[in-house]
Amino acid sequence: MTKVRISDDALARAGGADKLAAAFEAKGCEVQRTSSWGMQWLEPLVEIDGKGFGPATLTDVDAILDGTSDKAIGLIEEHPFIAGQTRFTFARAGKTRPLSLEDYEATGGWAGLKRARQIGSEAIVEEVKESGLRGRGGAGFPTGIKWDTVRKAEADQKYIVCNADEGDSGTFADRMVMEGDPFQLIEGMAIAGEAVGATRGYVYLRSEYPDAIRKMNAAIELCADIIAPFVCEVRVGAGAYVCGEETSLLNSLEGKRGEVRAKPPLPALEGFLGKPTVVNNVLSLAAVPHILTEGGAAAYKDVGFGRSRGTMPIQLAGNIKHGGLYEIGFGVTLGDLVNTIGGGTASGRPVKAVQVGGPLGAYIHPDQFDIVFDYETFTEADALIGHAGVTVFDDTADMLGMARFAMEFCAAESCGKCTPCRIGAVRGVEILDRIKAGGRKRDRLELMPQMHNTQKDQGRDAGDEIGLLTDLCETMKFGSLCALGGFTPYPVMSALKHWPEDFTRNPELVEKAMSEPAE
Amino acid sequence: MSDKSEILGEIIARHHHREGPLLPILNDVQAELGCVDAESEALIAKGLNLSRADVHGVVSFYHDYKTEADARPVVQVCRAEACKARGVEAIIDNATRAAGERVKIETVYCLGLCSAGPAARTGDDLHIRLDAEGITKLVEDA
Numbered sequence: 187m188t189k190v191r192i193s194d195d196a197l198a199r200a201g202g203a204d205k206l207a208a209a210f211e212a213k214g215c216e217v218q219r220t221s222s223w224g225m226q227w228l229e230p231l232v233e234i235d236g237k238g239f240g241p242a243t244l245t246d247v248d249a250i251l252d253g254t255s256d257k258a259i260g261l262i263e264e265h266p267f268i269a270g271q272t273r274f275t276f277a278r279a280g281k282t283r284p285l286s287l288e289d290y291e292a293t294g295g296w297a298g299l300k301r302a303r304q305i306g307s308e309a310i311v312e313e314v315k316e317s318g319l320r321g322r323g324g325a326g327f328p329t330g331i332k333w334d335t336v337r338k339a340e341a342d343q344k345y346i347v348c349n350a351d352e353g354d355s356g357t358f359a360d361r362m363v364m365e366g367d368p369f370q371l372i373e374g375m376a377i378a379g380e381a382v383g384a385t386r387g388y389v390y391l392r393s394e395y396p397d398a399i400r401k402m403n404a405a406i407e408l409c410a411d412i413i414a415p416f417v418c419e420v421r422v423g424a425g426a427y428v429c430g431e432e433t434s435l436l437n438s439l440e441g442k443r444g445e446v447r448a449k450p451p452l453p454a455l456e457g458f459l460g461k462p463t464v465v466n467n468v469l470s471l472a473a474v475p476h477i478l479t480e481g482g483a484a485a486y487k488d489v490g491f492g493r494s495r496g497t498m499p500i501q502l503a504g505n506i507k508h509g510g511l512y513e514i515g516f517g518v519t520l521g522d523l524v525n526t527i528g529g530g531t532a533s534g535r536p537v538k539a540v541q542v543g544g545p546l547g548a549y550i551h552p553d554q555f556d557i558v559f560d561y562e563t564f565t566e567a568d569a570l571i572g573h574a575g576v577t578v579f580d581d582t583a584d585m586l587g588m589a590r591f592a593m594e595f596c597a598a599e600s601c602g603k604c605t606p607c608r609i610g611a612v613r614g615v616e617i618l619d620r621i622k623a624g625g626r627k628r629d630r631l632e633l634m635p636q637m638h639n640t641q642k643d644q645g646r647d648a649g650d651e652i653g654l655l656t657d658l659c660e661t662m663k664f665g666s667l668c669a670l671g672g673f674t675p676y677p678v679m680s681a682l683k684h685w686p687e688d689f690t691r692n693p694e695l696v697e698k699a700m701s702e703p704a705e
Numbered sequence: 706m707s708d709k710s711e712i713l714g715e716i717i718a719r720h721h722h723r724e725g726p727l728l729p730i731l732n733d734v735q736a737e738l739g740c741v742d743a744e745s746e747a748l749i750a751k752g753l754n755l756s757r758a759d760v761h762g763v764v765s766f767y768h769d770y771k772t773e774a775d776a777r778p779v780v781q782v783c784r785a786e787a788c789k790a791r792g793v794e795a796i797i798d799n800a801t802r803a804a805g806e807r808v809k810i811e812t813v814y815c816l817g818l819c820s821a822g823p824a825a826r827t828g829d830d831l832h833i834r835l836d837a838e839g840i841t842k843l844v845e846d847a
Contacts, residue, residue, distance in 0.1 A: 197818050200831035226820040355785030358817040386724075393732070393769055394816050396829040421725075422732055424767035427814060441727030443766040459724060502820060504790035509820025532791070541786055545814075577819065579790045588786070595785075595814065601766075 188215045188251065191233040194284065195222035195365050196397040197358075201241065203230035209247045221366025223280030224511030225267050227532075228259065233280075238262040270527065272489055273513045274476045274497050275469060278367050285404055287412075290369045296412060298478035302377045307337055310381040310478065317483040318495025319474070323349055323430075323467030324543065324572040324669070326494075326561040329474075332464060335454040336382040339462035344384035346375050347439065347458060347465045350391040350398070351423055351430040354544025356503040356575030360468035362511055364391070364398040367472070368405035374471035376413040377478055378464050387418040388458070390435050393425055427545075427599035431668045432465040434601055445601045446668045467573070469499060491517030494560045504541075504577035505531045521555030524578055535580040539588075539685070543572025545595050546673035548680035549585065570676065585685040590618040592677040596670060607671025610662045614678065617658065621651045621689055649695035652682065656700055710748055712737060717752040727753065727763055731770060739774035777809045778847040781826040782840070784812045787819035796823060799837045803844040810844070 190210045192203050207217045210232075225231060228240030232250055238259045239250045249255035259265060262280065273279065282289035290296070302310050315330030336344060348371065352360040363371055375387040391399055399422055406418045421439055423429050429438045433447035436458050457463025473496065477483050486496045494516035500523060502509045507529035524530070524540055531537055539549045548569035550557065557567055564571050579588075593614035600607045620626045627645040631637060646654070659675035666672040682689055686696035716733045720726040730749060734741050741749075741764045750760045764770045782800060784793050797810075804810050818824040821833040825840065827847055835843065 196831055197821055197833060200818060200824070200833040201821065229821070352817065353815055355783075355815045356787045356819045357815075358819055361817040394813060394826070397831075419723075421728065423769075424728060424732060424735075425769035425813075426767050438728060439725050441725040441763065443762050445766075504787040504819065504822075506820060545786060575787075575819065577787045577790055583790065588789070591786070591789070599814075 188234060189218065190215045191218045191220045192230060193222040193280070194219035195229070195362065196395070197226055198222055198229040198231070199397070201230045202243065205244060206230050206232065206242055206247070209244055213247065213251060215251075218283060221279050221282060221284050222362060223262060223268060224276065224362065225262075225265070225508070226510035227508050231262075233262060236261050236263065238265070267508060267510070267512070267527065271513050272497050272515050274486065275363065275370075275472050275499055276367075276511060276513045277476070278370070279362070279511070282367070284366050284368060284401055285408065287369070287408055290367075294479065295369055295475075296373060298475035298482070299373050299376050299380070299413070301480065302380045302478050307381050307383060310377065311337055313483040314381070314474065314477060317477045317486040318490065318493075319470060319477060319486065320494065320561065321467060322469035322473070322498070322573065324570065326571070329466060329470050332454055332466070333378065333381050335452070336384070336462045336464050339455050341462050343386070343459075343461050344382055345458045345461055345463040346378045346382070346384045346387040347436065347463055348375055348387065348389040348468060348471055349430065349432060349435055349465055350389050350395075350468050351435060352395075352468070352573065353392060353427040353430045354546075354573050354575055356541065356544055356577035357501050357573045358503070358575075359499040359501050359511060359573070361395055361398050363468050363472045364395070364402050368401050369409055370475055371402075371468055371472045372405060372409055372413060372418055374474035375418060376416045377474050378466065378471060379416045382462070382464055384464065385415050385417060387416060388439060389418065389420045390423060390429070390439055391420055392423045392429075426601075427595075428601045428668075428670055431670065434668070435465065436463065443601070445603045448667060469573075489515035491515070491558060491560045492562055494562070498559060498571070498574050500559070501573075501575045502528045502578075503575055505533055505580050506576075506578040507532050516558075516560050518559050519555065520550060520557050520559070520576070521552075523559075523576060524555065528576075528578065531578060531580040533580045533582075535582065537578055538581040538583050539579045539585065539681075541577045541579070541677065542575070543570045544575050545592060546570070546669060546676060547572050547575075548676040549588065549684065550680070551684040553684075568676065568680065570673065585681040585688040586618060586622055589678045589681040589689075590615060590622075592674055592681075593618060596674040600670060604665070604667040604671060606662045606665035607667070607674075610658055610666075610671060611674060614655065614658055614662075614674075617651055617655045620646070621648050621655065624648050624690070625651055647695075648690040648692070649699050652689065652696055652699040655682070709738070709744065713745060713748045714752070717749065721752070727755075727760070731764060731767075735770050739776075740771045742772055775809060777807065778827070779809045779811055780804070780844050780847050781811045781813045781816075783814065783816050783818075783822060783824045783826075785814040787815070788822035788824055791822040793823035796835065796837045796840050800840045800844050803841045808844050808847045
């Protein structure tokens with residue numbers, strides 16, 4: 187009987203993988219539903235004896251079975267998109283059935299947890315420190331140091347919280363871990379629990395990921411005995427982007443409004459319900475089981491660039507020909523990712539801009555494509571890696587529109603706690619609308635003689651408005667409590683800086699306004 | 706006792722033992738009743754020994770909770786950056802036109818299908834690679 191493997195990842199299913207699987211079953215094949223290889227432009231991808239066919243539709247079934255399909259891509263493992271990767275976190279991607287304990291164990295599952303239990307908490311933290319693992323959620327804080335803080339804190343109860351509120355557009359690696367390899371994440375959490383002395387873990391999962399919620403719940407039930415005494419529970423969010431910020435997430439988990447907390451106290455000391463809490467991103471925790479295997483920390487550390495060690499699961503998204511998940515060591519250049527690996531735009535038009543790091547990440551111009559993936563290099567270039575989502579835009583993109591959207595998004599998702607974000611974002615939308623209109627003349631009311639406090643001049647031209655925007659962005663950047671208000675200026679200012687022609691007919695106004703910000 | 710207070714009582718009992726039970730309760734109420742209205746807020750507040758203001762503050766914070774039930778089918782269309790890059794703005798008018806008053810079109814920011822947008826969600830079903838024709842059909846079939 188022909189063995190057919192088709193992913194049951196949400197993206198493959200959205201592309202019709204379920205019907206496809208049923209069609210192969212109707213032809214008498216044995217169908218295995220596996221995780222996704224991450225070659226998303228080929229989903230639904232059909233695998234028979236290691237060979238791939240995609241994107242497959244129902245009409246391709248017969249041709250695939252008799253070997254005449256023009257959708258054949260050859261051996262999947264030898265495909266350049268797969269062969270070029272260094273997969274640690276996604277080592278099982280495409281190869282195992284997500285909810286099969288048998289598959290998980292056969293591919294080295296639970297080895298990290300077993301070893302962690304033998305070597306004890308201090309040694310676990312040491313190994314994580316040695317691996318150089320830094321928080322994959324965006325901030326890049328060394329995971330080992332965070333764990334050590336929680337380990338040394340004294341409390342009757344400690345918590346491990348997994349931040350699975352992956353709200354950034356252009357990112358889907360967390361979703362793929364939870365849907366494709368849920369046991370790995372749970373193992374990572376159990377190891378974290380072992381390291382810091384916590385027996386309870388929560389996965390805060392966004393409501394927009396129904397498949398991931400279902401699989402995580404099922405996986406936790408299946409492996410409850412293995413991770414015991416550690417107990418794990420999924421908590422579903424309610425559609426608030428800001429809950430991806432760790433303190434806001436903790437409030438939400440406690441059943442409060444997802445408002446950001448001022449730090450200190452750090453969550454490591456006073457987190458969930460005021461107890462010491464490790465809050466880590468899905469990718470950070472999913473990297474841990476590999477690191478804790480014999481020699482894993484050294485292997486992880488050997489890959490990377492500068493102070494950014496290990497691999498980063500990079501997500502190629504937006505208008506890109508070969509979109510999907512590409513896990514590789516730090517140090518790869520953005521140009522390589524977009525043009526060589528990603529194959530340029532899907533529309534075939536020239537690349538205009540690339541946004542790295544989700545809605546709060548800077549827009550990067552193709553002139554800067556030699557920039558390498560590394561936390562420090564990106565910071566120097568006024569950009570951020572964030573969760574390593576790479577969203578490509580072709581030359582039809584309107585950068586003023588994208589800058590306006592960044593402000594609009596911030597206004598819609600602001601938690602409302604701090605003024606620069608809550609009000610600044612609304613003002614930002616208004617200013618951008620006025621820039622588009624070429625400035626704003628004084629209205630009749632303002633010009634009335636009895637309005638003593640209004641200026642009676644000609645009003646503001648686009649240049650003045652750009653000055654105001656620059657000033658507003660400064661205020662938001664340095665005055666906001668968390669990254670939502672603090673980083674929204676990145677996409678706005680980078681769009682303004684690199685594509686001034688999209689904002690005004692006199693691009694020199696932009697240069698002038700940016701060099702001398704408004705008083 | 707009305708049906709509603711029975712349903713709510715059951716949901717509250719289901720989650721009462723949890724640490725931070727409010728969100729799980731609200732999620733279930735929204736799913737089972739289609740909204741979290743003032744009456745539900747009052748009952749939940751009573752059940753958890755919170756003030757109504759506390760509960761209302763939480764309900765009004767999150768996008769997923771609605772104050773009134775809407776019987777119309779919902780199509781959630783992603784309009785975040787990656788789907789914009791793949792042309793969702795050019796087809797959104799097709800969706801609203803096909804929807805008319807019968808279907809509710811909601812905007813969501815990111816369904817995590819960012820390399821294969823424009824993407825949409827109906828119930829727990831996801832849809833990718835939508836074009837003008839595809840989104841029209843999706844809305845018409847909703």
